[in-house]
Amino acid sequence: MRYAENILETIGNTPLIKLNKVLGDDFPALVLAKVETFNPGHSVKDRMALKMIEDAEKDGRLKAGGTIIEGTSGNTGMGLALAAIVKGYHCIFVTNSKQSKEKCDILRAMGAEVVVCPTDVTADDPRSYYSVSKSLSESTPNSWYVNQYDNLSNRQAHYESTAPEIWDQTEGKLTHFVVGAGTGGTITGCGRFFKEKNKDIQIIGVDTFGSILKEYHETGQIHLDHAYTYITEGIGEDIIPENYDMSVIDHFEKVTDKDGALYARKLAKMEGIFCGYSAGSAIAALVQMKETFNSTDVVVVLLHDHGSRYVGKIYNDEWMKQQGWLED
Ligand code: PMP
DSSP: OOOOGGGGGGGGGOOOOEOOOTTTTTTSSSEEEEEGEEEEEETHHHHHHHHHHHHHTTSSOOOOOOEEEOOSSSHHHHHHHHHHHHHEEEEEEEEEETHHHHHHHHHHHOOOOEEOOOSSSOOTTTEEEEEEEHHHHHHHHTEOOOOTTOOTTTHHHHHIIIHHHHHHHHHTOOOOEEESSSSSSSHHHHHHHHHHHOOSSSEEEEEEEEOOOHHHHSOOOOOOOOOOOSSSSSSSOOOTTTTOGGGGOEEEEEOOOHHHHHHHHHHHHHOOOOHHHHHHHHHHHHHTTTGGOOOOOOOEEEEEEGGGGGGGTTOOOOHHHHHOSSOO
16 A cells, blocks of 8 residues: 555655746747645645744754744645644644735634734734734743744755755756745755755746845845835745845846736646746746746746635636736
């Protein structure tokens, strides 16, 4: 008999799938999508959630029967919830009102408590989801505050699992790695692994307008007044999390909320790959950068999460029309 001992054993070993149509007939390079929706929680975050829990168990930050507290937009919460169920922990997740209602409902279905905070406040405001998650962790006994932003087990998970898989799948032939950037875990963990193997591999982060990541990468300066609210989910930041090592990133490409949404829809219709908003942004970034690629390039684009979490938004025609992004 061949079976997994539990759901956690099914994390990883996701497929690499060639993109054939969504980039247009004349796209110069071979583009392979690392489709992370094949993880049991339907996102890449299962990998780092498990790694963060295992590391916290090892050094005693997380104890038997404890409560896991995190500020999460959903995917990390899903990964943490899966591991918590198998390992016997309770979860409280703090999120913001910009996130899809579906994402919160899914977390509740997995047995977690979900607290929703306003999105239009700065990170240091006591109502922000950063602040609320911190204060909850101080008042809840036997709890552990995960902090995926500054918890370096996040990037280490990608260094140990995501990147080596891609390296093996491409037989070390990749020339570019394109990925949405939020906490910085995926881009830094993978970027570091690839640069150690071959420093010529180009590491390209996908950012949104309204985020400070690209400006910080290019100038080393943080201008909080340059940050503004955007609609894209999962990527962009108004802080620079500890997980970043900007030295392994070659370039940030900014994508509009509209293009991210439109390309996610195209990816579904033209490739049958049903992914989330940041996946659309990554595809849009590739199209914007088309002129920089050539026929010998092997580009890997990582698609973070599943489209089912966005059915009320980018996959809803009425919502798209309300944004003015869809013609009648
Ligand atoms: N896309 C989605 C949908 C996400 O949930 C996240 C995590 N915030 C990212 C992209 C960015 O990944 P990372 O946090 O590893 O930079």
